[in-house]
Amino acid sequence: MNAWIAFALGLPGFAALGMAMERHQDELFARPLSDARRWLCRLAGAALLCASLGACIAAWSVSVGILAWAGALTGASMSVGTILTYRPRWLLPLSFSAGIVASCAWAFGL
Template structure:
């Protein structure tokens, strides 16, 4: 379950990091102010670290890092596919994934 939660956190993380780039931000909506780019980067980094923390809660350090890298790969692929075929939907996909992670987190950590 923790790997699923980490994967669900990694999708909005990569979506946020993509929104920090001018090209992808303009695909999804409007122009990117300079300060907003830093906010997107901070959010993406925080979500990636949260996914790592979730893995560390279940496994030891070496296995957790390997599991974390393992869940980052399909998450990055999913965001890349959404950006390629439906760039305006990337924020909706990220929001649904984050909601799923929160729902799963409530179930796991309750």
């Protein structure tokens, strides 16, 4: 179950990193983000990816957790890339929903 939590935390993490890129800001927003918001997106993305690593290590040992984390991040990055390619406007609501679901599942131990 924690691999799914890691995936669901990795999805908004990669979405936040994508929002920090100027190329994707044109697709997601009407205007480019300021430098402060761009750094905030990078920081939030890195924090979410670290939280997904924590979910994997909490479920398994460090070696198996890192391996599961790499697999979850592969799926999350491919999902974000596909969404940005075909339906970029879906990325914000989907990543927000995935983050809430992952946080609730991790908090309640589901």
